[in-house]
Amino acid sequence: MSITILAIESSCDETSAAVCRDGQILSNYIANQTVHEQYGGVVPELASRAHMQNIVPVVHTALQKAFPHQTGNLLSAIDAIAFTQAPGLIGSLLVGAQFAKSLALALNIPLIAVHHMQAHVLANLIDEPRPAFPFLCLTVSGGHTQIVLCESPQLLQVIGETMDDAAGEAFDKSAKLLGLPYPGGPLIDKYAKNGNPQRFAFPEPQIPGLNFSFSGLKTAILYFLQEHTAKDPTFIENNLADICASIQHRIVSILLNKLQAAALQTGIKNICIAGGVSANSGLRKAFTEMGEKNKWQTFIPAFEYCTDNAAMIAITAYYKYQAGEFSSLSVSPTARANW
Numbered sequence: 001m002s003i004t005i006l007a008i009e010s011s012c013d014e015t016s017a018a019v020c021r022d023g024q025i026l027s028n029y030i031a032n033q034t035v036h037e038q039y040g041g042v043v044p045e046l047a048s049r050a051h052m053q054n055i056v057p058v059v060h061t062a063l064q065k066a067f068p069h070q071t072g073n074l075l076s077a078i079d080a081i082a083f084t085q086a087p088g089l090i091g092s093l094l095v096g097a098q099f100a101k102s103l104a105l106a107l108n109i110p111l112i113a114v115h116h117m118q119a120h121v122l123a124n125l126i127d128e129p130r131p132a133f134p135f136l137c138l139t140v141s142g143g144h145t146q147i148v149l150c151e152s153p154q155l156l157q158v159i160g161e162t163m164d165d166a167a168g169e170a171f172d173k174s175a176k177l178l179g180l181p182y183p184g185g186p187l188i189d190k191y192a193k194n195g196n197p198q199r200f201a202f203p204e205p206q207i208p209g210l211n212f213s214f215s216g217l218k219t220a221i222l223y224f225l226q227e228h229t230a231k232d233p234t235f236i237e238n239n240l241a242d243i244c245a246s247i248q249h250r251i252v253s254i255l256l257n258k259l260q261a262a263a264l265q266t267g268i269k270n271i272c273i274a275g276g277v278s279a280n281s282g283l284r285k286a287f288t289e290m291g292e293k294n295k296w297q298t299f300i301p302a303f304e305y306c307t308d309n310a311a312m313i314a315i316t317a318y319y320k321y322q323a324g325e326f327s328s329l330s331v332s333p334t335a336r337a338n339w
């Protein structure tokens with residue numbers, strides 16, 4: 001029997017809907033919220049209001065893109081509704097959750113609650129080639145930095161994580177210190193392409209085990225910039241590419257050194273990356289090179305499945321549907337959630 005799932009993602013500042021049939025993504029539509037740019041970060045209340053405005057047209061567009069030749073009620077093709085239950089901004093999560101619950105009730109079809117971080121990992125199962133289990137995944141986003149050991153779509157274990165800032169925050173906060181707008185990660189990536197990553201040496205924290213820390217790096221960058229701009233107010237402007245390349249180089253080396261340690265410790269050679277920061281070109285390149293050197297099989301989701309998207313919610317829901325993991329209509333979203 002064919003299974004068609006409509007999935008909704010609204011955990012932060014992207015409103016997204018996707019349709020998946022038997023594990024194949026038929027559509028993945030994302031509405032970005034530009035309203036936050038002027039505030040230098042996501043404003044939770046504005047995010048929930050934008051989700052309220054976006055959700056109906058976004059779902060409608062995802063259905064139209066999935067079934068371009070179908071007329072009439074496009075929802076009649078849907079067998080289950082999935083949504084991001086946690087973690088995220090509670091107001092944003094509530095919009096997607098209420099919409100999904102209402103639709104499941106109205107259509108009398110099953111509801112599937114999905115954990116956002118599990119979905120980032122399983123984004124690696126969307127396209128061929130797919131990693132065989134067990135695999136390791138370095139999940140790097142704006143709110144999380146984790147090394148996850150995946151034994152099956154349902155059996156995921158966090159074996160290392162950040163003790164303070166996430167990798168995405170390290171990028172965004174560094175960008176803010178450089179006077180760049182939010183989100184600064186993609187801009188650091190862009191300027192770094194023309195810079196010398198060896199020009200400035202930033203410290204690598206010595207954290208035991210597989211955990212990460214980025215707060216020391218942020219402080220080191222702050223002091224470095226204060227010292228240089230005191231002597232030369234044009235320092236940032238004149239050295240932007242080299243500064244970005246050096247910051248990116250250090251963040252990437254912190255991430256990959258721990259991932260290499262995790263691979264050694266577990267003996268696993270199927271290795272993935274996921275999350276918004278996995279869109280970073282420096283990380284993608286260094287990860288691929290490290291994989292070749294260590295004889296790993298490496299996997300990186302397509303760009304559109306790295307940053308927040310509903311396709312990853314849909315693929316996770318597909319595995320949950322097969323395992324019979326449905327939710328009741330009384331399920332509530334939560335801002336924080338372990339798994």
Ligand code: KG4
Nearest residue numbers: 141142143168183185276277279280307308
């Ligand atoms: O996974 P995501 O879209 O949302 C969360 O779940 O947090 O990740 C967003 C993060 C932001 O910090 C953003 O700056 C970062 O991913 N990011 C990047 C790049 N693209 C997105 N960081 C570095 N380089 C990029 N190309």
Ligand code: ZN
Nearest residue numbers: 120141276308
């Ligand atoms: Zn995310």
